[in-house]
Amino acid sequence: MSATAWAWLVLLFPLLGSIAIALGYRALPAKAAGIIGTLSIGLAFACGVAATISLLGDEPHSRHHASSLWDYASVAGLDIKLGIFVDPLSLFMVLVVTGVSTLIHLYSYGYMQSDEGYHRFFSYLNFFVFSMLLLVLAGNFVLLIVGWAFVGFASYALISFWYRRETATKAGMKAFVINVVGDIGLVLAAFLIFREVGAFDYGTVFERAPEVFTTNEWTITAICLLLLVGAFAKSAQLPLHTWLPDAMEGPTPVSSLIHAATMVTAGVYLIARTHVLFELAPTAADVAAFTGLATLLVAGTMALVMTDLKRAIAYSTMSQIGYMIMGVSIGAYSAGMFHLMTHAFFKALLFMAAGSIIAAMANDQNIDRMSGFGKAMRFTSITFVCGALALAAFPSTSGFFSKDEILAFAEARGGMYVIFTVLGYVGALLTAVYAFRLVFRVLPGRPCAEAQELIDTGHVAHEAPKNPATGEPEDTDVGFPGAEHHIAEQNWPMRAAMGVLAVLALVGGLVQVPDVDHVITNFLHPVFEASIFEHIHPSPRAEWIGLGIGGAISLLGIGIAYYFYVARAELPRRLEARLRPLHTLFVNKWYFDELIDFLVVRPALATGRFADRVFERFVVDGLVTGTAETVRGAGGVVRAVQSGFVRSYALLLFAGFAGLALYFLLAS
């Protein structure tokens, strides 16, 4: 069976799963939904593997296949088929997505058990996976946009999964609208591409692009910038990132799947996928790279001060994606994708661990209230630490190799790109610090009430949960985890998922060790062989030096974290007091929300209100009533003349007579 056939199956299973669960929302027992959901993704993963194998079967040069089912909308010179494009890159994404998703489904199977909306959840989740796969497998820009929007919708649906929470619905709306802005960017890019190249499908576009465009001509730059709008919106890069932290309103598995492992990395994939165009528009590429850099630093600072566990991790996600964007835009494609993969492992893991802690805290996500879970939840803590280590790029962990490869490449490209290496390491320091800040604030220390209860009784029971944001009581009937929580330890599916990921987080990096093996690079090579950066290869020496520095920095970071949060726990307060303005800036997320609110939201609403209150009433309606009034007024005059005096009638008659006669006299 050909790779494309397998690829179609990859798409098919999640879709079927989603539909089946949705239609059977009354018939199916809860567990069944979970099982179907998990299985369908598992099958998708299997098919993905099969596709990969059959792809590896054929010549490196011919490792790309397009296949289409039917004409989707092909008239008037536009040619849009329902087609997919299978090559190592897309399959790499397929594997990462389906693989991680399977584990997260498994995790959710346990985690969401006490949730009323169980069917809905799995239906949405499957739909998300389908959309994500559509995104990565799409064979032309239009279908890419479709997948792009579908994941956006799925993310919306899952963010506002607990839809009775005002905070959740608001967050969902925010995420959706910002993502639509991204879509628009893509759509305009597509138009421009069509205008210049006359086609939408990858094959034609990438083939013709070099002869159609001259490097850095404005059109290609415009195209790439528009693509970037889409990428940034999806991957939460500055300044379109504000939706991501709010998205943490959704159930934790969602955060771990969509907002850590898969969807948010779509931007990275997009740039890698369209690298042909970006290499024609270096300016745009640099813009992307610098944005990535900025994001990774800014996000890092925010992650440092957040007291909300999930939000903190979310910011770290932003910053990690910053690395990837940076990587793929400076040409370190395989490195970027590599980091994408490792990040998927450890970030998903971190969220899962955080999830089980938060569950134990009855959805209180405030780390100030957490402590002593090390004893209370041993398994969770271990996995959490694994994740943290990988994130902090602790030597030999997955993050260690992937992050470093990017920086090494930047260094190898030389010139101004060295900046990326330098600041990249600064970011790395930040990362290590905030990662272990979390670890040290949550795990060690005197157990807090919940932790204690857990230690004593082996389970926790709470009064009706409250929305931490608004403090209003949650109504559990819409599907909010009830008073009875599922703690990771006590639930094998969750353990399994976390265990596997923990291992991957630790050893996942070994697939790509300088000088030793280059599994990913080799696998992706056919995609990028035409790239102009293909010749750039950091020397093994440089790489090992880089690794050395990286390891040192991460250890340093961990050390700092220990010093601040364990050894001298009162220091942070003092520091805050010292650097008050900086701290407030970070805590308020650099005021991005306020900025956008001021620049976009308010004006829009103001216009709307003006239109409604003033324009509609006075101009539009005035147009109608005005005319009506004039006519009616004329009527009044005519009827006033109709006085009922026969003599005045006669008068008018004679007047008319005189007038008429006068006209005729003049005409004579």
Add this chain to the structure above:
Amino acid sequence: MEEVLFFGSAIGALGGAVGVIALRNPFYSVLALIVHLFSLAALFLLLTSAFVAAAQVVVYAGAVMVLYVFVVAYVGGGGESAWEPIPGQRFLAPLLGIALFVELSVAVLSSSLLALGTDGPDVEAGFGDPAAIGTLMLEKFLLPFEASSLLLLLAAVGAIVLAHRRREANA
């Protein structure tokens, strides 16, 4: 001589007319109209239309005016108040009158029709005498003539409808 006659009767006609509209008491107005009619008849004679003149005297001054007098006597022609309820009427009415007069005369005087300036062609003796008129009426204008008789009938019926004293039966 003709001038004298013309102006005499013209003044009579005009005077009569003015009398009609100026005199407060309807009864006097009627009398004024009679004067007017007679002088008009004279003018007709000047225009060598004997039959019309005769008809004028007989029909109008005879029949119609008598009818008038009766009615006035019946309803009692009280004078009317000088108060003018319609704004501008008293001011506009004469104005319009003058305007009409001017326009009509201009139309006549500025006409390029030469015959207007003449006394008209000299006509043979029979012109406008009953015989001639009668012939026309029975030949060319037979239908209008008959029709007008029908009109008289209808008018009579109308008068009955309007003026007959209704028996209270069907009221």
Add this chain to the structure above:
Amino acid sequence: MSIEWYIVLSALLFSTGAVGILIRRSPLVILLCLELMLNAGNLALVAFSRMVGNEEGQVFAVIVMVVAACEVVVGLGLIVAIFRRRLPLNVDDLRELRG
């Protein structure tokens, strides 16, 4: 005596009649004024008939007299009817219908 004189005179009479209708309120007098206007027409007709030298105008005039008579008859009939209904014999007071 040229025809113009007659026509101008008739025009004068016509206007007089018109003015009369405009300023008088008694229906009786208004009827009289209508007579004036018709007679002005007659005078014009007869004068013209003299001018063009055929009697058609005169015949017309005679018929107009008949018509005038009929109008008078009907008008007087109306006046009588109104009088019988005990309504004021003043056209200004007959304005129930207006607007």
Add this chain to the structure above:
Amino acid sequence: MNFNEPTIDYAGISPLIALTVGLCVVLLSAVFKPFKRSAPLLTMITLAAAAGLLIWHWDDPKTLITGALRLDDLAISISLISILTAAFCVLFSLRERATEEAGSGEYHALLLGSVLGMVLLAQATNLVTFFVALEILSIPLYILCAANLRREGSLESGLKYLIVGSIGSATLLYGMAFLYGGSGSTGFGGIADGIAREGLDGDPLILVGIAMVTVGLAFKVSIAPFHQWTPDVYQGAPTPITGFMAVATKAAAFAVFLRFFDVALGSQLDVWQPALAALAAISIVVGNVGALGQDSLKRLMGWSGVAQAGYMLGGVVVVSEAGTSSLVFYLAAYAFMNLAAFAVIVARERETIFGDDIRAVRGLGAERPLLAWPLTISMLALAGLPATAGFIGKLYLIEALVEGDYTWLGVMIAIGTMISLAYYLRVVAAMWMRPEGESAPGATPAIAGASPEADPVDPEAGRRWYLVGPALLASAATVFFGVIPQPLVEWASHAGAALFG
């Protein structure tokens, strides 16, 4: 002294004879007790006979009695419209108060007289006939308007009509005098020749003559600014008569309008065309604007009549076959639309205490669908909405106008129609929709209903065959000719051909 009697084509004048005889018979029937109630029947027979005789002459035009009359398809079609209207009027007049007041015989005799006048007028081809016919048409109407002697409004309308009408005739006469003077002839054809012979093209004498004739005719068809009598008289007159006047008078007057201006004054075209166009525009505006917010339905019809006259005058303005045909078509359509409406008004006037006030038709849709539908259709048709004869009529008129380079007048018609929707649909709304904010029915009776001389209420009037029947018939015709207009178009085009063919 000898005179050679004119050759008289008795066949040709047979319709006139029929009407005359019928008139006399009806009049006599009033005198003999046994026939007291037979007047309506006799009238109907007379009308039928006349109509038959007219149709008999369809399509063979001839000049009658030494050029006094011209019996052609224009005359015939117009006469038929008048006769049809009269027939409806007879039905409406059954059980009508005015009929009893005036005495059935006299009433119908006068009606027939008026019809006779119209038939004459439609055929008239010389000034004298023209004038006499006009008077025969008008004088009975003066009387009929006042026929409901108990009601002040009726008398008032009669007197107003008489006074203003006589001014109109006097003016008309004076204008005729001028034209006679200028051309030395009283025949339409003669006038045209005379003007040419004397070389009086554009001579003030002639033109002012035309002006005065225009005033006289415009008054008859109630063109603004000579329209003011219309609403008052329409409202005051007995409703059947109003219906009759509204349609028949217009038809006849327009017939002579066409004939006189196109035959006698065709040469002065370029002078009077713009004037008439202007008048048309004025009355379109004035009529429609005046009708807004009228509560009395008859009055409303009066104002709308002014506007409609404006539309129709367009047919005269463009001196063309199409113009004539369209005008005739519109008149026919107009007859159906109006008669349907008046049938309903008569019925409601008799069965409610509101007289002809709009409140009389409120809730009609639920109460009397058989009346509501005709009135609705007629209103929609008058408003020129599609699938009604009214739409086709407007289409026809506008097409003629555009062909005659009077597109702007066509646009005026369109604009007028828009305004007119406001009041036509108000009536429809009253019938079908929940009453607007104003006082609920029965709160205060209408002016007409309230006055002591109110006619007795006949709660069954809404079911009488002689009211419902005509209403349905007329509205059915309105729709029929809206959907299948071809026959009527053919018919009208004959009329057009009569003048220009």
Add this chain to the structure above:
Amino acid sequence: MSSALLWAPLAFGLVGLFLPRRAVGPWAVLGTLATLGLAIAIVVGFDSGSSGLQFVVDEPWISGLGVDYSLGVDGLNLFLLLLTAVLWVGGVAFAALREQERPKTFYFLMLVAETATLGAFLAQDLLLFVLFFDLMLVPFYFLFGAWGHDRSGEGGLTASAATLKMIVYTLIGSLLMLVAAIATAILAADGGNITFSIAELAREPLGEGSQRWIFWFFAAAFLVKMPAFLLHGWMPDAYRAAPLPVLVVFSGVLAKVGAYGFLRVVLPVFPDATVEFQEVILLIALASILYGSAMAFTQTNVRLIAGYSSVAQLGFITAGIFALRADGADGAILQSVNHGLVVAPILIIVALLLERTGSEDIREMGGLALRAPVLAALFLIVALATLALPGSANFVGEFYILNGLFQEKIVFAFVAITGVAMSAYYALRMYQQTMHNRAPEGLMSREIGARDGLVLVPLVLCIIGLSLYPQLILERTAPTVEKTVAKVHRDEAPESKLVRK
């Protein structure tokens, strides 16, 4: 075939008048279903390859005036006909599930409306088109007025006032269009014999000068009907007054007739004027998009949200047409169908919400999804289609439109696309506020009933099906559109860009 399709609803309506009250509803549904059957038959029998007219009927109707009864189907109207048939089934069926007062009249009018609308789409004779275009309004005038809601209590208008406003406002356009149509025919004929056949008129266009003013007369009619920005004054009141089942078809179909008119009449017959005024119309379209969206997200009444979003959507459609490129026009037609398919379910859902919450104000709703998951799901799908989520047919429509605009007038495209973002906000907001968040105190929601589901689900299935295979419409539309757009000589094949390189 075309004739059958055209008259079927009317026939059923007439029969319905003579059925017992209870049977009318089902009978009407049957009628609409039969019509739908015919429409489907036409779509099936349609030869997607050809660009010419099919199922042609061409009989002389009023030969005197050059008006023919000529119908035909081609790519432009094929799916609009189908849409009409579908939505009418939806609207009538939904109405039939509820108690209607005066059911006979109600369903009769509904079916008349369907015939009129189908007529407007089918007509290939300019005057026939105008006729049906005007006729469409009449039944809706009654339906809104007599079965509508009185809003005078809440600072709005009474039903009759609102509907009067609507009809007068919209007829202003159509009446001018009547004049314009006639002028077109006569000028085109000049002297020769008149024809209104659109194909004939398109053969050789009029002179620049006359095209200019005639173009605007037509444009006015279409823009008002849509309604476009500044001319939408009638819309809010009408939408608030309308009974929902009627609004379903009204807002679903009638607006499209305007857009269709541009394609059917304006582009082919007035090509030069079209090119000349392209920018002006595009500006109006943009204004509609932005203003409609801006209004839509300030409104809290669900009807008005739907109404203003329609303004925006029609803006898109107009923009697509006046891109004067094949792709734009293709998108416009596709989008017309899509919009019809989404706005109808939305309004049906509004009706259901009204029955559950007793309010149409989204501020007074919330949390309904809890008890009505299915209803919520359906609503969600519709909402997503409304905001043209990529993957929906609406997206394809907008994509084509905007692509056409982009290639033709890049700046306009950039402005227009902001409308997409806004639509995302207001559509989602409408869904969230009603289905999500906390329910107000004492608000008891309930699941959608099976029979209502029977009405709603098929519509939603149509949306989904079309989303999966929009090519269905596009490939049948394309050939005719190509031809139509070619008429304005602006059609560049997209590849031509490549030649430059």
